[in-house]
Amino acid sequence: MASKESDRVVIAGGGPTGLIAALSLARQDIPVLLLESQDSPKDHRRATTFHPPTLEYLDELGMVDAVLNDGRITPVWQFRDRHEGVVAEFDLSALKDETKFPYRVQCEQMELNRALHATLADFPNVDVRFSHEVLGAEQDADGVTVRADTPDGEQTFAGRYVFGADGARSSIRRSLGVRLGGFTYDEKVVQYGTTFDVSEAMPDIAGVAYISDPDEWCVILHLPEYWRVTFSSREGEPDDVAVSDDVAEARMKAFFGKGGATVELHRNIWTIHQRVAEDFRKGRIIIGGDAAHINSPMGGMGMNSGVHDAVNFADKMGQIWRGEGEEDLLDRYTRQRRHMALEDVRQQTIRNTKFIAEKDPAERRKSQDEMRAVAANADKSFKFMMGSSMIAGLRAANVLE
Ligand SMILES: Cc1cc2nc3c(=O)[nH]c(=O)nc-3n(C[C@H](O)[C@H](O)[C@H](O)COP(=O)(O)OP(=O)(O)OC[C@H]3O[C@@H](n4cnc5c(N)ncnc54)[C@H](O)[C@@H]3O)c2cc1C
Structure with a gap:
């Protein structure tokens, strides 16, 4: 015993x-x-x-x-194209009868x-x-x-x-x-924090946005005290260079037309599996x-x-x-x-x-069109949000014997 x-x-x-x-x-x-x-x-x-x-x-x-x-609290999130703007937008308040918390929190x-x-x-x-x-x-x-x-x-x-x-x-x-x-993915993800207001550069940005681009994709998250910006690592660039002042500033400036406010305490590079x-x-x-x-x-x-x-x-x-x-x-x-x-x-x-990362133009167009069609249809959009909010998957898993 x-x-x-x-x-x-x-x-x-x-x-x-x-x-x-x-x-x-x-x-x-x-x-x-x-x-x-x-x-x-x-x-x-x-x-x-x-x-x-x-x-x-x-x-x-x-x-x-x-x-x-x-x-x-972030009720709305987006898939975007870097040059064309919003591809699909999802407002989680549509899930209000399914959950006490119809939003994401950052x-x-x-x-x-x-x-x-x-x-x-x-x-x-x-x-x-x-x-x-x-x-x-x-x-x-x-x-x-x-x-x-x-x-x-x-x-x-x-x-x-x-x-x-x-x-x-x-x-x-x-x-x-x-x-x-x-x-394991070949590319790593590089994260920078910034205190400049990303919504000045992208007025219609939501608090969570996945921005597709064949050359420089990006994920943007709005936290209470700063914005977190995630890019892909660049081939051959050493990790310490990717998170250095100069490179962080240059990438932010090239993407947003604005730099000068990256947060020192928040620069990281991660391998993704x-x-x-x-x-x-x-x-x-x-x-x-x-x-x-x-x-x-x-x-x-x-x-x-x-x-x-x-x-x-x-x-x-x-x-x-x-x-x-x-x-x-x-x-x-x-x-x-x-x-x-x-x-x-x-x-x-x-x-x-x-x-976000697809390089093939035909594949990019296809996945963007699919997302547009989902967002444009209330039933499909609801189903998609039930999945992407982890509600549907968890319910299905929890009843497995
Ligand atoms: C860039 C990035 C962004 C992410 N964003 C999100 C997100 O927005 N939402 C989300 O859901 N997930 C996200 N994740 C994933 C998330 O961070 C992890 O899934 C989460 O931290 C896992 O929690 P965990 O407690 O299982 O492991 P960990 O958070 O890794 O915790 C493990 C703990 O164990 C300790 N430990 C390790 N080895 C030992 C040992 N031998 N003995 C004793 N203690 C040990 C560590 O110190 C640590 O405290 C992200 C990950 C990355 C890299």
């Missing part, structure tokens, strides 16, 4: 996935040990888009105000992380350890043993289950021995979030999926913990969440990436 100290779920990684899993478990009186490799709650400037189902889950967990108060994921850490500090059944880098996990019939590099040297931590939410390079995924199948793990669970070891699937950020779905994984996992773990369900519920977690990653998020983010 498991000893008292090991009567807990160990979570590797304190990003959005691990923190939401911790909160969801703690609220069901399940003890949690969360091991995070960094020395404090911090994150890169990555996810900003929160979709309606994620806002609903955060609402249930008492966390939605952290995102609504620090974020920008908010830095690190704001959510900070709020979650502050909330978890009030739970006596949650033990968060920073500067604990998980090295791997082993299991037997009774529980798991998680190895971690800590300020006191290598240590082991026992638990009944381990949830690997330790990001794209997950040590827990390696312990599972599963492959992260898929592909479409990869899903072969399995999300073996026995008592389970993975979720970027540890289990990574996708192009076009559509803003990675963090949202991680939150959905965490809620789904914690719900099933709660049933198992209370003796209301068997361990095979965790296989259902895998079926539901892997289906969403492979059949929904992957398809949508590939479509969005192709829409």
